[in-house]
Amino acid sequence: MSVGIVMLVHTALGRAEQVARHWAAAGCPVVIHVDKPVPRKVFERFAEALADVPEVSFSRRFRCEWGTWGIVAATLAASEKMLLENPQVRHVYLASGACLPLRPVQELVDYLHERPQTDFIESATTSEVPWTVGGLNAERFTLRFPFAWKRHRFLFDRYVRLQRAFRVSRQIPGELVPHMGSQWWCLTRQTLSAILEDPARKTYDHYFRRVWIPDESYFQTLARQYSIRIESRSLTLSKFDYQGKPHIFYDDHLQLLRRSDCFVARKIWPDAHRLYDAFLTDADGAMKKTEPNPRKIDRVFAKAVERRIRGRPGLYMQSRFPREDWENGVTAAPYSVFQGFSELFEDFEPWLSKATGARVHGHLFAPARAHFSEGQTAMNGALSDSATLRDYNPRAFLSNLIWNTRGERQCFQFGPADNQSVIWRIAKDPNAQVSVITGAWAVPLFRSNGNFGDIRRLAAELQKIESEHLTVLRSAHIKARVRIWTMSEFIEAPMAPLQSILDEISPGVQRRLSEAPRMVDLSGFGKFLQNLKNQGMHPYLMGDFPVDSGSHSPDQRKPPRPYLVR
Incomplete structure (x- = not known):
């Protein structure tokens, strides 16, 4: 049995080459998709650098723009090539060029070998998803999104308002129940091939082509149709801030990543030399075998998010100023x-x-x-x-x-x-x-x-x-x-x-x-x-002061002492 790695790469090609060699050295076939905006000459140099590694191949290139269909199309093309050229593969692991293996690859292979019919993909219905950011939850499946959110924000917003005004609603094909989750999954060959060979795939692809952020819903929804056993979690450690942006790991996160016991982490800063040197190593220098448990470091990230949005009491910072009532305490002390x-x-x-x-x-x-x-x-x-x-x-x-x-x-x-x-x-x-x-x-x-x-x-x-x-x-x-x-x-x-x-x-x-x-x-x-x-001014805030009040208290004036007249 083997594990196939599908890598989506768009920047830091030197680091992607280093990680691809690491996967291949452990016997894992690798199919790399390089984003189409990457210049041809840069791509050709990247491909030539990996030409000496027979386990590495490249798939058809698509333009991968955030929130659009291109990311799913690239994943489908690379997955098809992986299953077609590598019949020994029983699990396919989706990763990015910014992902870094944290444990020896053989441990991942052994872990999946013990779970031959288990799909690891975060998959939850829209009513159960608390992490969506941006105001679109169920609507991402009932409206059309032909415009890229980052490149055509004005058209994106206007088209959403227009559909809401005319109460436009798309029909979800078949008996699909939309699910959402992390883009980074690990699927069995049986489940992935069923998705790729589904007779209704053309209909599904046509529908998801206009769904917003389809890479977080396409495989998450269709896996529910065919999977024998789903564990709704990702084997890749990825953390997001309160705005939905991924946390980037730097050299000073080394011990934090070790504590997670996860197989893979993203996003790794390309210049984090210490991390790459520490984790792309031999099995003797790697971490102990244990169940992946990203919750070990959840507390640290929760504190980071709290510090980001709330800050310290009485200290105004970029994340809160100048928004009124966003402060974590108006002042720092009584x-x-x-x-x-x-x-x-x-x-x-x-x-x-x-x-x-x-x-x-x-x-x-x-x-x-x-x-x-x-x-x-x-x-x-x-x-x-x-x-x-x-x-x-x-x-x-x-x-x-x-x-x-x-x-x-x-x-x-x-x-x-x-x-x-x-x-x-x-x-x-x-x-x-x-x-x-x-x-x-x-x-x-x-x-x-x-x-x-x-x-x-x-x-x-x-x-x-x-x-x-x-x-x-x-x-x-x-x-x-x-x-x-x-x-x-x-x-x-x-x-x-x-x-x-x-x-x-x-x-x-x-x-x-x-x-x-x-x-x-x-x-x-x-x-x-x-x-x-x-003089016409009524001083009422002082309380009741008699006209003949003394120096300290408005006591009643004492009567005069009696005296004798001779």
Whole structure:
């Protein structure tokens, strides 16, 4: 018994020659199909190079364009020549010029000799195929595809839309049930000859000539008609990414390929000298005899696909940028945003940094510049404090800051006077922890001693901006952890909110708050708010502040002490 090898070659003819000699040296007859676009002189040199190997022959050449009938026609022609000229062949193995045997050829021969009536071909119905990419599944059998997808994409798409619009549907011949699977198969002589000699082959060929990607369905469908026993799997290791493109194996995949225990792998990079030197060797240096098990390396490829489409949390890469919501996490690590705290407390940033050990910045999105901690003008990763650079892409500025400072908790101040374009980015970030004291923006206005008309106009503008910000933070679509207090309720009992903030920043540390930051003097603040009301501006975000409120709490004014009149 012998195994015949059908090779489809279109590039890297030098490597194809090397592999063909390897097959032939083990006693396997080889029939090579060379793609018709390969120049005649190049083909003739290739044929002359193998002229000294009697086991190697060449079949009629066809143009093999991806997704078209030419690949099937080339396979049929080479298979016919193989069966006609090699009566001793009992299995035919379809490979490409980019395939590489991973184990001694004799092991493959012995393996197939023990399974004389088994066809190894991936074959599943369209309803059972989860790996098709491109939106065409069952339709590839019911529509016509006369145009090449890669060369005439516009005509391909338009013709598909036209057929859908007119509800065109092709009749599947006979009792065929369309099946799909990998192009790379190993069929018994009995099954392959039955396909080639079928009286209805002309009808089948005419039908599949207009099926999309027929090389993944022709043999997979017809083998079901004649096979005695099918194992729906390929003996060739081939992996595809999420776009349906094959993975290419390089020199650094050597140990990975050894672990697969497969007989053949594709696609091998032509310049992977280490792989060709390692596997095109004698039996003594080859792998141990074992059942092919590509699942051993599936986990590695699954991780590669995940890294390709999801990437690392908070790191934007070519596969995801600039598509919104494709990110694997908006940012790389948890961070805290404080709104109103630096306005209400004196030296809040140094106090928070001392209490938590985190890096606490000022207003990173302030109009003039980014106020980094300790007055720095640049942060990790050469992140500048320039407002012009920051505002070119504020969302990327935030993501870069968190990515560049991984391992250190970042905190910063935010307010209605800052650049508001990052509000939704923060609100949709599960890493964000947002603490807001509403209306605290009025404290700097209260202490500014400026022109009251200007203060009133600015207060109205800031209140409108903060109101819109609060609407975002209360949206049903937010993912950030948000806590909101009105200014009046916060200053009544500030210790509990501050303790919850510390616990949130350092959840594993049991730290009881013993010292609170010093609150600014709010004497007269209630009267200030009343004056704004009197001027036609209604400050409602601060909560209820009596006109005679004290410096720290809106307690009711105590009655005067009684005294004696003589």
